[in-house]
Amino acid sequence: MAAPVDSPDTGTRTRSGPVLFVAMYHSVGDPTDDPYRITVSPERLDQQLGRLRRRGLRGVSMADLLTARARGEGRDLYGLTFDDGYADFVTEALPVLRRHGCGATLFVLPGRLGGENAWDPLGPRKPLLTADGVRQAAAEGVEIGSHGLTHVDLTKADDVTLRSEVEGSRTVLAELTGTPPAGFCYPYGTVDARAVDAVRDAGYTYGCAIDPGPLGGPHALPRVHIGQNDTPVRLFLKYRLHRLRRRPVEEPR
Secondary structure, eight states, rough: OOOOEEEETTEEEEOOOOOOOEEOOOSSSSSSSOTTTOOHHHHHHHHHHHHHHHHTEEEHHHHHHHHHHHHHTTTTEEEEEETTTBIIIIIIIIHHHHHHHHOOOOOOOGGGGGGTTTOSSSSSSBBBBHHHHHHHHTTOEEEEEEESSSSSGGGGGGHHHHHHIIHHHHHHHHHHHHSOOOOEEEEGGGHHHHHHHHHHHHTTTTTEEEOGGGGGGGGBBEEEOOOOOOOHHHHHHHHHHHHHHHHOOOOEO
């Protein structure tokens, strides 16, 4: 076991805990026209979540996962995240989540509510949730997090844009849902120290990336992409291999 250290976020004593497994999803629908491989069919999602449940694992929101780990619990939990705030989350993903007793975190773009995924030039246009759709998801118990205002690569943003995407999106979501979001998800998964500092300074409790490298920590948590080609067996293998590849996170003692 690692020696206790002072946590920079809470000032509490911490210790190394088991590696967090966080699954990264996007759209749930028809995956046939999907050059970016971000779409999972409802049937595949059902198979994936069912397989993990049979293994004694349950998907939950990032807030619930981190809270459980802070108490030294939740070894049977993993994070379920959905990026971009596609409208199909409410119609297609939510029923599957309910069926398996899972929670989730939905990272939305408050600057594109009711719009579409214009940042994907090759892919089909997919509608994004409206403000009412985001509120509906929140009412269903889904944690709402920020994905920035408009899906900008923060590592290439100037200072004004960076502040708007990080701080501005948090303000808008707080007004929309009545609760300031605790989590931020870096668009495209790209992250650098400047972006991490901006997210921390804006008041977010955690940040989700993809492979943050040496920046890994509470505000740059790694995640695993899950796609249509991930059969239930392949998904479980990803879960097992992730625990071997990643360093343990630190959790309150």
